[in-house]
Amino acid sequence: MKKLFSLALALSVGAAVFAQEKKDATLNIVPLPQQVQIKNGTFKINANTKIAFDSEEDKKVATLFQDFLKSNYNLNLSVVKSASSNTIYFSSKNAKSTNAEAYELNISSDRATISGKAAGLFYGMQSLIQLLPVDKKASIEIQQASIQDEPRFAYRGLHLDVGRHFFPVEFVKKYIDILASYKLNTFHWHLTDDQGWRIEIKSHPKLTQIGGYRKQTLLGNYKTDGDYDNTPYGGFYTQDQIKEVVAYAKAKYVTVIPEIEMPGHALAALSAYPELGCGDKPGPYTAAQTWGVFDDVFCAGKEETFKLLEDVIDEVIPLFPSEYIHIGGDECPKTKWKTCPFCQKRIKDNNLKDEHELQSYFIQRMEKYINSKGKRIIGWDEILEGGLAPNATVMSWRGDQGAIDAANQGHDVIITANSYGLYFDHKQGPDQNREPLSIGGLSTLSKVYSSDPMPSKIAENNKKHVLGVQANIWTEYIGSSNKVEFTVLPRVLALSEIAWTQPEKKNWKNFSEQRAANQLAKLDQTNTFYRVPEVYGITDTTVYASEYTIRGLKPSVEGAKIYYTLDNYDPSELDLEYTGPVKITVPNSKERVFKAVVVTPSGKRSNYIRVNIINTKK
Incomplete structure (x- = not known):
């Protein structure tokens, strides 16, 4: 796994920033730092260079850098306690900012000093890595410079749906490495859906034994009378594997947020426990073999539904130290609720207006339970329907209206709208004949880069509620790890910059033609798949x-x-x-x-x- 991390760390490019001493010089750092001063001269790293640190926490980052140089440049440097000349120095005691993600990087003729606390020190290391040469046979020289940097947004996320298609633990770790290489700090792990339940719940083993598998999978584009592969498909993560991934992410300063879908997208769970469907004699159900939105959802009128979901939450929470649990809340048809005697009784007993308020009841009830366990909820913007749960954070995906409404009501929001180009499962070029099979839509590298995840219609005093931005990868048409990489790269470079860098500092020409081009040259040396952008200078x-x-x-x-x-x-x-x-x-x-x-x-x-x-x- 160490090699995978090294490869992912090599996914690094730079930021063109002009300075007084060398007006035409540029630095290859992505995302673009907030302040850069480029100086004359270079710092040469050789076999006699030492890697120094202050504290044991600093040593962890110093050792990561040591491993990177060993794996990528065949250079094995000593890690020592004290700093001297010809040294790369990782220092938390010299950190000036109170922001735990801020860092300073100062490179002189005989020393590179990275200052920061916790994640900040790690991000400073990433920037230093990005300054290393593409040619690994050349001597290692890095530009003398001074950098002060911190993120624009506190939440910088990337999502992966493992419900439609399942991906092994080793790939999930590599995915986390890609996030961390570009200073993203949140991995949204979509663990349950109609097509599969992917997390072991020991109190309800059938969720994975039955719900973790489907009989077959649709071939090609969605059609109501489509062809299928006639091959059973499935898989799930044990709780030990979940712990392993969460620990791995923590070491890279990435928070893992699990998503347990409710009340919709529940077919896989209902296939295991059909009694939780609507009506007196629900089911039978099977995990979905195709894509789309299904009428069969959790029954909101049965106490057994809430008991199972509370049991699930009780096992999920100890696995994830994240402040948040994502509970979905999207695409929940009300068809079955309208005719279900249990749901109608719930509406009557609680003086609810309609099925939309029943969904609000469902979400608020689960929120209270999750809050009682010391956690907060995130939900897709449909949780606004019928009245928003009091402490919920809204993930706005259907445009930015959900974000505007929620923020103006005083709720925290995360921008993840497909209109911003943030659905990375959408095709990357306009001609479907030149792109791999996808769900449709269009999310080009330039569209992502041009987005500003701060909706202008949010009142100025409520903009503080915009926590940040996230891109999503839904895997209906993404069945392999290679294709996941292809959909992420290089768009994740643009995502990182709109999440980290102040918008007035962005420059598309510099980003695309120099910094992304440099990054992709490094990526091209690894065993990672990526989409090569078209030639620059002309269009169809x-x-x-x-x-x-x-x-x-x-x-x-x-x-x-x-x-x-x-x-x-x-x-x-x-x-x-x-x-x-x-x-x-x-x-x-x-x-x-x-x-x-x-x-x-x-x-x-x-x-x-x-x-x-x-x-x-x-």
């Missing part, structure tokens, strides 16, 4: 001309090459290499098609960009 377009020159193209990955064709065939490294302007002459009444593709040193390819040049003269 049609031009009417007898002569046209293609110029100013740049590869999206540092060290990659651009290849092109003029015959409408898809380009590869077997075709012409772009090294400068290409002049294209088109005969009368003819057309030429210029296609360009980025090919990385490891052989990964981008989608092509296409320019049709049409001469309409006869």
Whole structure:
């Protein structure tokens, strides 16, 4: 696992920041730091360099850096207690900020000093790692500089749905490494859904024994009469494995928030305990084999429902030290509640107006129970329906109206709206024929980067309730760990910057063409999958001309090459290499098609960009 962490730590790029001494110099750090001063000269790391620390907590971070250099640069440096010259010094006693995630990084000719407390020291290490060269055969020299940095938002999250498809523990750890490499601090673990229950509950073993498995899975795009693979599918995490993941995340200063869906998305649970469905004779149920929203939900009128969910919460809470438990609350059809005698009795007995207020009753009742255990709840924005639970935090996914309403009511909110490009299961390019199978939608790297997760319609005095931002990965159409990586990278770079960096400091051209390109060059050296962005400098377009020159193209990955064709065939490294302007002459009444593709040193390819040049003269 140490190697996986090393690989993930190598996922690092930089921030272009201009300073007095070297106005054209840049630093390769993502997310962009708040303040940077670049100085003349470099600090050389060699076999005689020492890694020093103050406290035992500092030593943990110092040792992580030692492991990184050993794994990635074949350099084994000693870790010592005291600092001297030719030293990389991790220091908590020199931390100036009261923000536990803030850090300072000062690099002189003979020392690099990282100052910060806890997570701040770890983030300072990440920035230092990002300053190391792409070429691991070269001598290690890093730019002298002074950095003061802290995050814009306290909550910086990435979500993973393991209900639709299940992913092994080792991959979940690698996923956490990716978060930590870019200073994200929250892993939202979606553990239950209609298609599978993925967390062991010892008091109710059938939740995983039965609910953890489905008979088969839909093939291809969603269709009501679709084809299936006729293959049983499933899996779950034992409580020991959950503890292992949570401990691993803690060492990387990542908080794990579990999600236990209720009252909807409950088919897997109902397949195990059908008596918790609506009506006198509910069921039978099976874990869903396809995607979508299902009418079968937990019965809100039966006490047995709340007893099981309280038992689940009793076992979940000791596993997760997080302040929050996510209880879902989204996409809960009221169809069965409308005809269920138990639900209707609950509505009458509690003087509720309708089924929407019954959902509010359900959420508020579970919130009180979770609060009594010392935890708070997060729910998707549907928990606003029928009246919001008093201490709930709202995760706004259907646009930002839920966030606006909740914040203006004084509730904490987290922005995770698909309209902001924060659904990473959406395709990354507009042409579905050039993208892997996905649920649809469009979330490009530039769309994510251009987002500002602070809705303008929230009253100024309520903006403090916006805790931060999160991207989601729903896995209906993501069945492998490789595809998860492909959907996350490189969009997680943009996510990290909108979560950490003040918006006025962002610069798309610098981010995409330099810093992300540098980051992807490092990533290209690892065994991690990522989507290669298309060539920069042109877009899919049609031009009417007898002569046209293609110029100013740049590869999206540092060290990659651009290849092109003029015959409408898809380009590869077997075709012409772009090294400068290409002049294209088109005969009368003819057309030429210029296609360009980025090919990385490891052989990964981008989608092509296409320019049709049409001469309409006869």
